[in-house]
Amino acid sequence: MIRDFALPDLGEGLTESEIVAWRVKVGDHVELNQIIADVETAKAVVELPSPFEGTVTALHAAEGETVNVGEKLFSCDTGGGDATETSTTTDAAAAAPPEAATVGTTDDPASAPAPSEAPEVREPTLVGYGAGAERGPQRRARRLGAAALREDLVPAPPEHDRIEPDTATRPGRSAGADDDGRAERPRSTPPVRKLARDLGIDLEQLVGTGERGLITRADVEAAASEAPTEAAEEPTGAISSSPATRDDRPAETRVPIRGVRKHTAAAMVRSAFTAPHVTEFLTIDVTATMELLAGIRSDRAFAGHKVTPLTVVAKALCIAAGRTPEVNSRWDEQAQEIVRYGHVNLGIAAATERGLVVPNVKGAERMTLIELADAIASLADTARAGRTAPADLTGGTISITNIGVFGIDAGTPILNPGEAAILAMGAVRRTPWEHRGEIALRDVMTLSLSFDHRLVDGEQGSRFLADVGRILREPGLALTMA
DSSP states (O other): OEEEEEOOOOSTTOOEEEEEEESOOTTOEEOTTOEEEEEEOSSOEEEEEOSOOEEEEEEOSOTTOEEETTSEEEEEEOSSOSOEEEEOOOOHHHHSOGGGOOOOSSSOGGGSOOTTSOOOOOOOOSTTTOOOTTSOOOOOOOOOSGGGGSGGGSOOOSSSSOOOOOGGGSTTSOTTBOTTSOBOOOOBOHHHHHHHHHHTOOGGGOOOOSGGGOBOHHHHHHHHHHHHHHHHTOOTTSOOOOHHHHOOOOSOOOOOOOHHHHHHHHHHHHHHTTSOEEEEEEEEEOHHHHHHHHHHHHOGGGTTOOOOHHHHHHHHHHHHHHHOGGGSEEEETTTTEEEEOSSOOEEEOEEETTEEEOOEETTGGGOOHHHHHHHHHHHHHHHHTTOOOGGGGSOOOEEEEEGGGGTOOOOOOOOOTTOSEEEEEOOOEEEEEEETTEEEEEEEEEEEEEEETTTOOHHHHHHHHHHHHHHHHOGGGHHHHO
């Protein structure tokens, strides 16, 4: 029986997804819950598992193409009849017939049950298909047949960005070619391959400078910048070139607005034209904070914890928000009410290859400085890998953006929709500063606070910003304010 798989809603009412990379091709045998594709939503890249076991008969979208929720994504011959069925059901029995289910929860083939044993019915773990509540997701057994050795079926390594497997070290394959005799695709990440397509760069012609020969974004950009020079160095006997061939750089480059960029743009426009923004600035001496951080880093008790100026600013914000709750609230237009939160879900703006995302630390006000450092580091790593869960991108109550990492001193950040305030921290600079009646070199930082003037009056915003600055000037004061 041919079964069609329609793209489901991957969470938070998303209406479309872009195919970043297919992990299978027509003719491949797939198993239940095997990853078939990487798709990019408006918030993150998601691994899409198969709800069927069978043979892939058609892929209905190409890499880089956007597919709407409900449209067919791929078709699979599951056997057992001639009917054609489109599936987006949450019924595990419909998604995975018992006779087609795969058994196994370990990578060790020796632990697979004997043929005489009754197989356990597996359920797909895709959002909208989830496994039964009484059972967590299980790992499928690794098959040792030829199909398991194909590149598209090798599980992704636990790295920030997935890279193509190195076939030179894979048994059963000739180096540099796949099962069809075609040239092996160069090793790179999906975002880098997309960049190469946009710039017209052939990855086959590049030598990767990354780990184990990985082609990086810098390699592609360098090739793009060198392309006009190579064209200009043609033999003198060639036909005289027009200005267009002397410089192959296009007059303009068009990049489709989709994914994270599309979502961020819509949110920022909605925020800018809905909430009346006010921004205030405060420049402070943070020498004591920097000395505190130096002491923490040198203390072996805190080894393995990444405590940074952002961590201290985050802790100071949580304390100050408790003293000025107006900044930790939202405007409910429909109910004509101001909602003040009893908790702080602290958003951390993170710049990624796919655009700006703002995951948030739930219950940040209850965390110690070290717990907050670990939570922020985990969110940042996940965001850079494009694996942020939708739940981490919703429910924020107030945010921080660290523009100092780019060498910027101050700015006017735009509010996250639904939030009352956002704090931008600038670069820490060694600057001549008045200290105890004399001029001395001190560590200085500028804070920029934008707030919704419907929710936060100037006096309240100023008090909140002053509280944050006071803690950063004298971190010990936090003990008297918490």
